[in-house]
Amino acid sequence: MTNEPKTTGTPRWHKSKDPHTPGAFLKVGRKQIGRVLYSDFTRNYSCFVGQPSTERWLGCADSIDTAKIKVSKAAEADAKREAQVFPAHFDLRPMNCSVQDLEQRAPGLPAMILSREFVTRTIESALLRIPLPAAVLSYDNAAQRLVVRSGGSTLAAFQEFMRQGSEARLLGVEFALPDGWAGATFAELPGRAKTRIRETPLRLYTVPPTVSDALVVSLSRRMNGSLAGETA
Structure with a gap:
């Protein structure tokens, strides 16, 4: 008592x-x-x-x-x-994964409507080895696979650009890309550029499925550089 x-x-x-x-x-x-x-x-x-x-x-x-x-x-x-006060102890684990491993490690990513500029910036970052935003995933026991909790748009950009028959093209809006890269689809890129994209390391983290959506959002904001609070 x-x-x-x-x-x-x-x-x-x-x-x-x-x-x-x-x-x-x-x-x-x-x-x-x-x-x-x-x-x-x-x-x-x-x-x-x-x-x-x-x-x-x-x-x-x-x-x-x-x-x-x-x-x-x-x-x-x-x-x-x-x-909204979160526990100080939670199981956040880094996941070793590159773009070419994504379909195997986290299959069934949902399709998203993304702007051409966003897809281009994501692929440019991969080609130039600019660190990508972090994504958070959890294992779904019912589906028996990892599902994206936050940061899915970055992963979806790779999926859209690299899928067979994709018409997504690099716009070259911010960086002077090498000849043959700007305006190209994934299929039209030279082999070394394709390899560079496939080998791009992804910043993936896993949390238990019991972790609340609010905590996932807070973790994502902190990992991606937004420390100004919920209104940032």
Whole structure:
């Protein structure tokens, strides 16, 4: 048995039983997460959110109903932020894979609608050995294969450019490519260029399928250089 207050369930308001402190308490189970208190001096309700030891003041309200709404919204926002706090320990493993191994290691990549510019930049990066964005995958037990959780567009660009009969061409919009490369399809590229693309190392990582989508997104942003937060 534990003496910790019960913290599961729907937040509910409870009227104060102390006649000297009229107001109400917002609780989840037995855990207090907010309160409103009437002040005879100011003739309004003070609003607080959080547990008693860490609560913060939200201001005042003219009525108890308005005060309850203010506190409830603040408590809901706090709960959402807490839900986004990820565990410090997770199983993120690098996966040794080149472009030519992709179909074998992660078959059945979904087709995507990609711009010609995006495909060109991806292939240019491979030809010039510019590091590619990282992708995150998980093993799908039902499908019995790896599935892409994040970063699939980079992998799909290789798939689109290299598939048999593809009409995707290198545009040469940012780099002065060697003669015979700009404007070429994969089939039209010289052999050394094809080999260079096939041997391009991919930045792939695997996580267990139980890892949340929100954590996968956060990991991908960090690995790909966006550390400015969720709005980046």
